[in-house]
Amino acid sequence: xxxxxxxxxxxxxxxxxxxxxxxxxxxxxxxxxxxxxxxxxxxxxxxxxxxxxxxxxxxxxxxxxxxxxxxxxxxxxxxxxxxxxxxxxxxxxxxxxxxxxxxxxxxxxxxxxxxxxxxxxxxxxxxxxxxxxxxxxxxxxxxxxxxxxxxxxxxxxxxxxxxxxxxxxxxxxxxxxxxxxxxxxxxxxxxxxxxxxxxxxxxxxxxxxxxxxxxxxxxxxxxxxxxxxxxxxxxxxxxxxxxxxxxxxxxxxxxxxxxx
Amino acid sequence: xxxxxxxxxxxxxxxxxxxxxxxxxxxxxxxxxxxxxxxxxxxxxxxxxxxxxxxxxxxxxxxxxxxxxxxxxxxxxxxxxxxxxxxxxxxxxxxxxxxxxxxxxxxxxxxxxxxxxxxxxxxxxxxxxxxxxxxxxxxxxxxxxxxxxxxxxxxxxxxxxxxxxxxxxxxxxxxxxxxxxxxxxxxxxxxxxxxxxxxxxxxxxxxxxxxxxxxxxxxxxxxxxxxxxxxxxxxxxxxxxxxxxxxxxxxxxxxxxxxxxxxxxxxxxxxxxxxxxxxxxxxxxxxxxxxxxxxxxxxxxxxxxxxxxxxxxxxxxxxxxxxxxxxxxxxxxxxxxxxxxxxxxxxxxxxxxxxxxxxxxxxxxxxxxxxxxxxxxxxxxxxxxxxxxxxxxxxxxxx
Amino acid sequence: xxxxxxxxxxxxxxxxxxxxxxxxxxxxxxxxxxxxxxxxxxxxxxxxxxxxxxxxxxxxxxxxxxxxxxxxxxxxxxxxxxxxxxxxxxxxxxxxxxxxxxxxxxxxxxxxxxxxxxxxxxxxxxxxxxxxxxxxxxxxxxxxxxxxxxxxxxxxxxxxxxxxxxxxxxxxxxxxxxxxxxxxxxxxxxxxxxxxxxxxxxxxxxxxxxxxxxxxxxxxxxxxxxxxxxxxxxxxxxxxxxxxxxxxxxxxxxxxxxxxxxxxxxxxxxxxxxxxxxxxxxxxxxxxxxxxxxxxxxxxxxxxxxxxxxxxxxxxxxxx
Numbered sequence: 002x003x004x005x006x007x008x009x010x011x012x013x014x015x016x017x018x019x020x021x022x023x024x025x026x027x028x029x030x031x032x033x034x035x036x037x038x039x040x041x042x043x044x045x046x047x048x049x050x051x052x053x054x055x056x057x058x059x060x061x062x063x064x065x066x067x068x069x070x071x072x073x074x075x076x077x078x079x080x081x082x083x084x085x086x087x088x089x090x091x092x093x094x095x096x097x098x099x100x101x102x103x104x105x106x107x108x109x110x111x112x113x114x115x116x117x118x119x120x121x122x123x124x125x126x127x128x129x130x131x132x133x134x135x136x137x138x139x140x141x142x143x144x145x146x147x148x149x150x151x152x153x154x155x156x157x158x159x160x161x162x163x164x165x166x167x168x169x170x171x172x173x174x175x176x177x178x179x180x181x182x183x184x185x186x187x188x189x190x191x192x193x194x195x196x197x198x199x200x201x202x203x204x205x206x207x208x209x210x211x212x213x214x215x216x217x218x219x220x221x222x223x224x225x226x227x228x229x230x231x232x233x234x235x236x237x238x239x240x241x242x243x244x245x246x247x248x249x250x251x252x253x254x255x256x257x258x259x260x261x
Numbered sequence: 262x263x264x265x266x267x268x269x270x271x272x273x274x275x276x277x278x279x280x281x282x283x284x285x286x287x288x289x290x291x292x293x294x295x296x297x298x299x300x301x302x303x304x305x306x307x308x309x310x311x312x313x314x315x316x317x318x319x320x321x322x323x324x325x326x327x328x329x330x331x332x333x334x335x336x337x338x339x340x341x342x343x344x345x346x347x348x349x350x351x352x353x354x355x356x357x358x359x360x361x362x363x364x365x366x367x368x369x370x371x372x373x374x375x376x377x378x379x380x381x382x383x384x385x386x387x388x389x390x391x392x393x394x395x396x397x398x399x400x401x402x403x404x405x406x407x408x409x410x411x412x413x414x415x416x417x418x419x420x421x422x423x424x425x426x427x428x429x430x431x432x433x434x435x436x437x438x439x440x441x442x443x444x445x446x447x448x449x450x451x452x453x454x455x456x457x458x459x460x461x462x463x464x465x466x467x468x469x470x471x472x473x474x475x476x477x478x479x480x481x482x483x484x485x486x487x488x489x490x491x492x493x494x495x496x497x498x499x500x501x502x503x504x505x506x507x508x509x510x511x512x513x514x515x516x517x518x519x520x521x522x523x524x525x526x527x528x529x530x531x532x533x534x535x536x537x538x539x540x541x542x543x544x545x546x547x548x549x550x551x552x553x554x555x556x557x558x559x560x561x562x563x564x565x566x567x568x569x570x571x572x573x574x575x576x577x578x579x580x581x582x583x584x585x586x587x588x589x590x591x592x593x594x595x596x597x598x599x600x601x602x603x604x605x606x607x608x609x610x611x612x613x614x615x616x617x618x619x620x621x622x623x624x625x626x627x628x629x630x631x632x633x634x635x636x637x638x639x640x641x642x643x644x645x646x647x648x649x650x651x652x653x654x655x656x657x658x659x660x
Numbered sequence: 661x662x663x664x665x666x667x668x669x670x671x672x673x674x675x676x677x678x679x680x681x682x683x684x685x686x687x688x689x690x691x692x693x694x695x696x697x698x699x700x701x702x703x704x705x706x707x708x709x710x711x712x713x714x715x716x717x718x719x720x721x722x723x724x725x726x727x728x729x730x731x732x733x734x735x736x737x738x739x740x741x742x743x744x745x746x747x748x749x750x751x752x753x754x755x756x757x758x759x760x761x762x763x764x765x766x767x768x769x770x771x772x773x774x775x776x777x778x779x780x781x782x783x784x785x786x787x788x789x790x791x792x793x794x795x796x797x798x799x800x801x802x803x804x805x806x807x808x809x810x811x812x813x814x815x816x817x818x819x820x821x822x823x824x825x826x827x828x829x830x831x832x833x834x835x836x837x838x839x840x841x842x843x844x845x846x847x848x849x850x851x852x853x854x855x856x857x858x859x860x861x862x863x864x865x866x867x868x869x870x871x872x873x874x875x876x877x878x879x880x881x882x883x884x885x886x887x888x889x890x891x892x893x894x895x896x897x898x899x900x901x902x903x904x905x906x907x908x909x910x911x912x913x914x915x916x917x918x919x920x921x922x923x924x925x926x927x928x929x930x931x932x933x934x935x936x937x938x939x940x941x942x943x944x945x946x947x948x949x950x951x952x953x954x955x956x957x958x959x960x961x962x963x964x965x966x967x968x969x970x971x972x973x974x975x976x977x978x979x980x
Contacts, residue, residue, distance in 0.1 A: 097766070157755075169842075178911050220765075220805050222801065229798045234954050239961045242966040249942065
């Protein structure tokens with residue numbers, strides 16, 4: 002089974018993210034693989050371990066993205082494609098178009114990726130890619146079974162329960178992080194990653210011109226980033242619960258208009 | 262209420278001594294000032310949280326097998342204080358004196374190690390040279406063949422060296438100081454040091470001004486900034502140092518292993534993780550980020566020493582900041598032009614080992630207002646007077 | 661003149677609250693709105709949509725639409741867009757909305773803005789505010805090209821007004837075949853009368869502080885008594901103390917109720933990202949240093965096992 006895993010390198014959201022004049026400050030930020038994409042890499046590795054075949058990572062972005070790709074290779078992915086791209090402003094639509102170009106003429110059974118990227122939290126790119134490639138999509142899966150080279154059963158976390166979906170490949174599938182616990186890279190994996198093939202492409206290698214890239218190739222743009230109005234800590238109640246709880250509830254009813 | 266290791270206090274408007282920096286050095290200084298000298302009206306001012314800096318980011322290796330007489334005596338005192346510290350502070354510091362190997366991979370490095378062993382023994386510090394078969398006996402997993410790029414030719418073995426639980430050292434000093442009346446103020450940033458007529462008058466912080474006659478700077482990373490406030494220039498260059506910890510494995514490595522040629526040191530914790538450190542990054546930088554380049558080169562070198570580790574997985578990477586001095590020795594010093602100001606800094610990659618002796622002697626210097634003999638060589642003006650204490654030969658890894 | 665097509669969502673044949681929020685929002689902005697209603701035995705809901713201000717209601721009512729199906733739903737929404745001449749499509753940011761929003765947009769050859777919490781509309785110019793970076797930041801976005809605007813809006817971001825059903829002007833959509841490569845076989849549902857997390861105006865959530873399944877069960881009756889949905893932190897669900905459907909957070913359900921009660925939840929970033937849009941947050945935790953207190957409007961430092969019975973007494977008093 003040939004699987005392509007598009008991954009996105011994002012600022013580590015566990016750390017402090019700074020904004021200056023409406024832009025995210027990149028200096029001093031540590032970049033990581035978006036956590037849902039790590040889940041996708043792990044899922045792809047498990048599938049190829051069962052059925053054979055290779056996992057190919059796809060990263061789009063500046064030079065630093067090659068680090069994310071090498072980390073994915075260290076986990077065990079077989080090869081990587083790096084579209085070297087100084088992003089400027091590109092939205093999900095623009096990225097999906099670039100990915101669709103990368104897929105042209107390639108042999109794959111499955112495109113597996115995270116349900117959303119940890120920086121934009123948008124969750125749009127994979128489904129758009131599926132539409133552009135005219136492939137079926139299943140998003141937000143928490144399990145897979147009946148693995149075969151031409152299809153599998155997927156369990157999607159939907160609004161009203163777990164949807165059980167049989168799918169014929171090729172397809173685009175996105176993962177929820179409860180699918181698995183991504184493996185850590187081993188020392189050998191880290192060393193071998195350096196020797197694994199990494200194909201570096203430019204947008205022009207893909208036959209894409211300026212009108213298809215950046216803001217021109219996008220449908221939306223970000224005007225500015227802001228720190229949300231942070232919630233301020235309110236009132237504290239300390240002491241015996243038989244006193245603090247009635248006090249708090251009284252305030253909830255009188256000040257915040259709690260009604261039950 | 263949950264019982265706290267140390268208490269929060271209202272900040273007083275004046276203290277006898279203000280110590281800037283709530284790491285192992287600052288807290289040890291406060292503790293020994295209170296315990297040895299009965300000075301307890303002390304504030305320890307910490308910009309973030311205690312142990313946030315180097316004290317919480319080092320690889321917790323202790324040793325005293327240095328190269329110079331000054332260094333050997335100082336670190337020997339430190340190691341001996343560490344030996345009794347758990348008892349004294351009534352806190353399990355998990356100190357494991359498991360022995361410390363410094364591997365030699367060339368004739369030159371073997372010569373340097375042999376000299377160190379001789380100096381150590383002359384000053385009563387237990388150090389000895391082992392040949393490869395003797396090393397193999399104690400480290401059965403090590404590759405002593407001639408296959409690696411840098412075959413092992415021998416080692417300096419230092420039995421009293423070992424590892425300790427670094428956070429516990431910070432916490433127990435904090436508790437010990439707190440119990441004796443020292444105030445620890447976290448999230449407090451120093452904005453200026455007030456000096457009048459060459460005498461310290463106080464410290465301005467983001468939470469108000471504190472009046473005091475003695476200020477000790479036990480800051481790392483920002484030492485130069487603090488010293489600039491009183492007009493002292495320091496010859497420090499700050500470099501990041503990266504480290505990593507693996508997932509846990511059954512105990513197999515029973516000694517600390519260092520190879521300066523391969524830029525590696527590692528030890529196994531009681532929990533089974535391997536704690537691995539590197540040399541400092543080659544560029545000066547204040548960022549505490551981890552790089553893939555470090556991971557890649559570390560993996561390559563580690564597997565040369567211990568081929569069995571190929572399936573070991575990396576759990577976490579981190580970095581700390583090292584204030585490197587030109588001679589690889591620290592600065593613990595009074596300042597002639599500013600009465601009541603003391604500098605304790607320049608701890609490069611050797612700070613955690615030195616914390617108890619650093620605190621002990623700094624406390625004595627503050628209490629007696631004169632420099633103890635033990636640290637006389639570590640004055641800040643030795644760089645202009647050309648009296649360096651060259652410890653580069655004893656730095657763990659080729660920095 | 662902008663015209664909005666609202667993609668309605670139902671559960672057990674009844675409209676869900678976030679859909680009504682969207683129609684109320686359109687009304688408050690004086691926008692012409694129509695809606696598309698898809699599902700099994702859902703036609704009866706058209707009148708309520710009309711009552712909420714929907715002009716035409718495009719209905720696809722078919723047994724084969726009982727479980728969500730990307731391909732069929734996309735075709736139906738695209739069909740309704742075509743027939744209505746809508747210039748905007750609004751969806752909710754439910755799991756259905758998350759799946760459908762980008763596919764519909766791409767089908768129509770346009771971009772989308774998802775999970776929007778604030779929408780400003782001036783003719784065809786739209787400025788949307790949406791959280792990103794695990795809600796550490798918000799971004800303000802807009803569409804840069806002409807054409808259809810596809811937007812999903814977070815549940816609870818806007819209020820639903822009260823309205824009564826009116827006779828709807830319905831248009832039946834033809835039922836598509838669907839993609840033969842995908843077979844939606846089944847849905848595994850745990851039967852319950854519980855209120856859904858993203859619909860509730862009150863959420864009572866439990867964390868690791870409950871200590872186990874028993875602790876969770878100890879708090880759960882309070883949710884029922886308060887008319888609240890019952891939520892849980894990731895730690896609780898991963899440990900198997902509560903089923904994953906209760907999980908609040910970026911990986912589970914993102915909620916923004918009027919009142920969020922956190923019992924024994926310390927407040928990990930992913931959890932905070934999933935509930936910090938709540939209007940009022942009440943935290944009950946033994947650890948006075950727990951990060952949840954930093955976002956709580958009312959913080960009770962105490963033992964949840966002692967606090968819950970007092971809560972129950974007080975709630976009973978209010979009810980009487």
